Amino acid sequence: MDFRLLQDTICAIATPIGEGGIGLIKISGPDALNVATQLFRHRSGADKTLESHRLNYGWIINPDTREIVDEVLLAYMAAPGTYTREDVVEINCHSGYAVLDRILRLVVACGARPAEPGEFTRRAFLNGRIDLSQAEAVIDIIRSRSEQALLLANRHLRGDFRSVIESWRETILQVQSRIEAFIDFAEDIPEEAEQEEHAFRFLLDELRRDVMLPLTEALLRYGEGRMLREGLTLVLVGKPNVGKSSTLNALLGKDRAIVTAAPGTTRDVIEDSFLLSGVQVRVLDTAGIRNQPDEIESCGIERTLRSVGEADVVLWLIDHSRPLTSEDHKVYDAVRGSRYVVLLNKSDLPPAFGLEKVHEKFAGPAPLLRISAKAPSDIERLKTFLAETFVRKPLERCRSEIVPNLRQKRCLEEAAAALSRAEELLDSGAYGELAGFELQTSRKQLEAILGWENDGDLLDRIFSQFCVGK
Numbered sequence: 001m002d003f004r005l006l007q008d009t010i011c012a013i014a015t016p017i018g019e020g021g022i023g024l025i026k027i028s029g030p031d032a033l034n035v036a037t038q039l040f041r042h043r044s045g046a047d048k049t050l051e052s053h054r055l056n057y058g059w060i061i062n063p064d065t066r067e068i069v070d071e072v073l074l075a076y077m078a079a080p081g082t083y084t085r086e087d088v089v090e091i092n093c094h095s096g097y098a099v100l101d102r103i104l105r106l107v108v109a110c111g112a113r114p115a116e117p118g119e120f121t122r123r124a125f126l127n128g129r130i131d132l133s134q135a136e137a138v139i140d141i142i143r144s145r146s147e148q149a150l151l152l153a154n155r156h157l158r159g160d161f162r163s164v165i166e167s168w169r170e171t172i173l174q175v176q177s178r179i180e181a182f183i184d185f186a187e188d189i190p191e192e193a194e195q196e197e198h199a200f201r202f203l204l205d206e207l208r209r210d211v212m213l214p215l216t217e218a219l220l221r222y223g224e225g226r227m228l229r230e231g232l233t234l235v236l237v238g239k240p241n242v243g244k245s246s247t248l249n250a251l252l253g254k255d256r257a258i259v260t261a262a263p264g265t266t267r268d269v270i271e272d273s274f275l276l277s278g279v280q281v282r283v284l285d286t287a288g289i290r291n292q293p294d295e296i297e298s299c300g301i302e303r304t305l306r307s308v309g310e311a312d313v314v315l316w317l318i319d320h321s322r323p324l325t326s327e328d329h330k331v332y333d334a335v336r337g338s339r340y341v342v343l344l345n346k347s348d349l350p351p352a353f354g355l356e357k358v359h360e361k362f363a364g365p366a367p368l369l370r371i372s373a374k375a376p377s378d379i380e381r382l383k384t385f386l387a388e389t390f391v392r393k394p395l396e397r398c399r400s401e402i403v404p405n406l407r408q409k410r411c412l413e414e415a416a417a418a419l420s421r422a423e424e425l426l427d428s429g430a431y432g433e434l435a436g437f438e439l440q441t442s443r444k445q446l447e448a449i450l451g452w453e454n455d456g457d458l459l460d461r462i463f464s465q466f467c468v469g470k
């Protein structure tokens with residue numbers, strides 16, 4: 001994108017295209033007021049000037065023909081108290097394909113240019129109203145599918161992440177400037193250098209306590225943040241006929257997958273979702289893993305294995321009413337590398353083996369629950385268990401801490417690596433330029449989180465995820 005264009009005025013339809021109660025057209029840039037004046041007529045007929053931050057009732061007219069295009073409410077908001085920090089005009093019109101398209105074309109004819117995806121928010125960023133972590137929070141808010149995800153995004157939008165990053169950066173800067181002072185002293189006045197070293201040790205402790213420790217903590221929150229933003233993925237796995245599809249249907253509370261007494265019914269991966277403690281849970285039902293599958297089933301099993309790779313948690317079902325077979329072992333081999341829960345299903349029927357047998361054969365730290373997919377109370381118990389273990393506890397940690405996304409996590413990792421290299425040098429008394437360089441590297445990484453360095457490719461990548469009109 002060409003940044004000279006920041007001088008121009010952009011416009012877009014900000015509401016979803018289609019029939020609806022209200023459609024919104026946004027205009028931002030130096031010509032916004034001029035465009036509005038050409039197109040808008042007050043209801044009163046008077047040639048009133050548009051006051052900033054007031055709603056005006058009237059019509060959009062075609063300036064060439066004087067024809068009325070729509071009845072609207074129009075707001076003019078003067079810079080800098082706006083979303084983009086530029087002059088902004090918002091036209092609330094009726095929502096329909098023809099009317100929105102007509103007004104947008106008139107706005108363009110009056111001198112505005114159709115905006116690129118995310119260009120309004122990009123301007124808010126480039127004009128310094130928000131930092132990059134806040135811009136990313138805007139996407140997160142739009143994409144939030146659950147209340148928890150929304151809460152997190154709002155915390156980041158408020159600037160919580162930014163203030164933490166800024167305080168870390170500040171501490172690093174202090175140590176860095178100490179190093180520079182130390183290098184000078186060491187050369188000139190040896191006695192003062194000793195004093196300096198003492199002060200310096202103190203700062204190093206501060207660096208460990210106030211930056212390195214919380215930074216490492218923040219990195220640990222990434223997985224939970226991903227779960228919040230993208231939801232939790234559960235995958236139901238087991239040999240044929242153990243009750244995977246029955247469990248899927250019971251979890252969803254609807255008949256999503258076909259359940260039959262014949263093994264090998266589910267041949268493809270079936271996916272749906274439900275909410276668990278305010279978090280979106282994606283659940284996948286898969287083809288049963290068996291010894292001698294036919295061709296279609298083989299493809300299904302391959303997909304099953306792929307789904308296991310995607311899972312946050314694997315729900316491994318075993319039929320407790322029939323003896324264990326080599327197929328159960330086969331499933332064990334497929335899931336043992338993942339985080340899984342063992343579900344001994346069909347517990348409404350007499351058990352065919354004791355619990356110790358499961359422990360003995362499939363020993364591991366995985367939790368084990370006895371359920372019947374046919375008993376609603378068991379499914380409730382399963383949901384409570386899943387919510388407690390995989391949602392509530394991780395969420396509690398997220399509430400009080402900053403939670404990076406993938407891009408931010410990468411920056412934090414780089415920063416952490418540079419900090420520990422610096423720490424090692426400093427600890428061994430090497431207060432030289434090398435340590436200063438490592439601190440500098442870590443500081444740059446933190447600044448990248450906030451987007452201080454104007455990296456055009458990075459901005460393109462982030463803002464292209466937005467819709468047009470945001």
Ligand SMILES: Nc1nc2c(ncn2[C@@H]2O[C@H](COP(=O)(O)OP(=O)(O)O)[C@@H](O)[C@H]2O)c(=O)[nH]1
Nearest residue numbers: 241242243244245246259260261346372373374
């Ligand atoms: N008694 C009993 N039967 C069950 C239970 N869960 C599933 N079934 C039955 O087991 C058969 C296979 O179930 P299905 O869900 O299709 O298993 P899948 O092949 O693993 O998907 C069907 O006849 C179900 O009605 C259960 O908890 N108790």
Ligand SMILES: [Mg+2]
Nearest residue numbers: 244245265266
């Ligand atoms: Mg099935």
